[in-house]
Amino acid sequence: MSRCKMIALSSAGILASVVTSPAAGEVRYDPASRVFRLTGGDTEYDIAVDEQGYLRPAHWGKALDAATPIMLPPLPAPPVIGAMDPPSSVTAQEYAGQGGGIVTEPGIKVAFADGNRDLVLKYRSHRIAGETLTIELADISRPFTVTLRYTVDPATGIVGRSATARNDGKAPVRIDQIAAATLTLPYQPGYRLSYLAGRQLAEFGFAQQDVGPALAVLESRRGGTSNHMSPWFAIDQKGVSDEEHGPVWFGTLGWSGSWRISVGTDLIGRVRIAGGYNPYDFSWQLRPGETLETPIFYVGYSDDGMGGASRLQHRFQIAGILPGNGRPKVRPVLYNSWEATEFAIDEAGQIALAEKAARIGVERFVMDDGWFGKRDSDRAGLGDWTPSRTKFPNGLGPLIDRVHKLGMEFGLWVEPEMVNPDSDLYRAHPDWVINFTGRPRTESRNQLTLNLARADVRDHVLKVLDELLTTNDIQYLKWDYNRSFSEPGWPEQPVADQQRLYVDYTRNLYYILAELKKRHPKVEIESCSSGGGRVDLGILRYTNQVWTSDNTDAFDRLTIQDGFTHAFTPAIMMAWTTDVPNWATGRTVDLSYRFLSAMQGGLGVGNNLNKWGAADFDVATRMIADYKTIRATVQTGALYRLARPGDGGPTVDTLYVADDKRQAVLFHMLQNYQARDDVPAIRLRGLDPDRRYTVRLAGGGKLPDGIPASALGSRWMSQGVTIPLRGDFKGAALIFE
Secondary structure, eight states: OOOOOOOOTTEEEEEBBSSOOOSSSSEEETTTTTTEEEEEEEEEEEEETTTTSSSSEEEEEEEOOTTTTEEEEEOOSSSOOTTTTTTTHOOSSSSOOOOTTSSSSSSSEEETTTTOOOOOOOEEEEEEEEEEEEEEEEEESSSEEEEEEEEOTEEEEEEEEEEEEEEEEESSSEEEEEEEEEEOOOOOTEEEEEEEEETTTTEEEEEEEEEOSOOEEEESSSSOOOOBBBBBEEEEEEETTOOOSSEEEEEEEEOOOSEEEEEEEEESEEEEEEEEEEEEOEEEETTOOEEEEEEEEEEESSSSSHHHHHHHHHHHHHHHHTTTTTTOOOOOOEEEOOOHHOOOHHHHHHHHHHHHHHHHHHEEEEEOOOSBBOOSSSSSSSTOOOOOOOOOOOOOOOHHHHHHHOOOOEEEEEEEEEOOOSSHHHOOOOGGGGTTTOOOOOOOOTTTEEETTTTHHHHHEEEEEEEHHHOOOOOOOOOOOOOEEEEOTTTHHHHHHGGGHHHHHHHHHHHHHHHHHHOOOTOEEEEEETTTTOSSTTGGTTOOOEEEEEEEOOOHHHHHHHHOOOOOOOOGGGEEOSSOOOTTTOOOOOOHHHHHHHSSEEEEEEGGGOOHHHHHHHHHHHHHHHHHHHHHHHSSSSSEEOOEEEEEESSEEEEEEOOSSSSSEEEEOOOOOOTOOOOBBBBOOOOOOOEEEEEEETSSSSTTTTOOOOEEEHHHHTBBBBBOOSSEEEEEEEEEE
């Protein structure tokens, strides 16, 4: 560990120079300068304790070299801007309590039993254990502490931040707002916020706006992550940053309940960011000796533009978030029966579909909604998780056995957090749903939400799912969640504790998922919520893949998948081929285009195979066979967005490069063609310039004229490849090996 030079105090502020650059994946503290340095990859995150005991942000960005000093501006003396703005309003704290004149977003806002709402947090102590730093902050007089936890990923420099509040007093303290982290970027012109927003059937829309004094709030108030907005942000600089160059700061909140991220500039132009539990309808009575822990806010920095930021997040999620201890299983090719049968399910029909699915190379057969209770429509049966006696008189065993003999895994659709009023479960336990006594119980999709925050409801859901998996040889569950909270009451709790619902519900959801994984370690789970309504780094610790959107239109999916991969790895992104005209858009495109769109994530097939002809089976068989040779690269390699939807060009070009650079796959998707359109060369990225790559066309066929059968990586990157397509909604994929 290198030693730091002596601290110099002057009117310029606190100065600490470091003799040598710290190694990757390191947390260090210099007692002379009172500076903490967290380093990983090419990134550094620094904080310091100032002379008054406040914890202050010092640096977040590219790793500093030996000659770069860490500077903290001094605490300003009043008046700073004017009498209305005391020093506390312009002093950036690493994590501030709502007190002492703070007017920006605080880390935590509380009310003490005597009515005092002033909370001023200063440094008390810290501890370093490997790549984890914990810092304890304490109020200046009251027995109330906040412990900040930092973990740094050695490979990417992504820092996981969270906070734990503790009441050491003798009376309850009400927490009205608590963030996992607050962040500060120094003043620079041209900051721009990127975020993902949309709705069901149009999730993960990539949007941008200037960062300014008007606070931008990204949030979900729904009790779940939501289709409307994703808990992710990125900030770059207009005119400086682009897809592959320039600074990008980013963050993703690991929480599957109501959440909030706010972004805006303060009085002197610094960007302030806060993220954590949504304070909307939130209140937590912290009893004496009790703690409240936040979710984790994962934040990082890239000097290689938005593409570099995406690749860092993908690497981090694969190595540190997804099940598999850094080696997640590649997604098997999946068939789902929903669009073929909807609720008209029976044993013979499912077996017939399974036989056709096996014929084209499917590896996992999934029976969707309609297999249980009296489930002939969405009006009844939710909550009664036993096979329908009329549809499956001998249980699920004969179907499962047949699927396994065909060489496929077997999976089921479930929606265990919901209940239909027309169900045996609801008739037995009408009090088990989220509700306010004496108020309406608003139904959505003819269903209500079970209150998982209750221990008895949590234990019941775990019990029925455990029995389902123990009784049947099931390898996969598609776990759906098809409505938001309404009337979010918990009448069995004391009034002061009823709003714990939002946190305890999600915590118990995680408990159920973790316990099922422990009891059934070979069972994989997909997170689904009316499409992409529950995709976040909280749920991804317990699930293996996610359903991206109910919109399976191959053209629309290119835009949805483009937004998705800004924040999340393709290793979890399920994408299906389905029938045309597409039910959501009415659009008709050919089957090869649908496959090429879906092959850019985890490939699934949702077509009604009973309506396919020989040509359809031939296309599917060839495409699936080729997909199996490239899926590891697509799902876990480095992604390069060469031409994006909305860039103004006629094509969407996406490149995936294997980690060892031995394979690359280029998807070239033409939206529409006009005779005046030139056909530009597509220059690849990320290849080994000295390695020779052969190239072939996915699905078979002759290479287009002008494309050499092999060339050095340097040639593919400098001269590119020209793929002459004509028509509307045409595509091709080139596989380089």
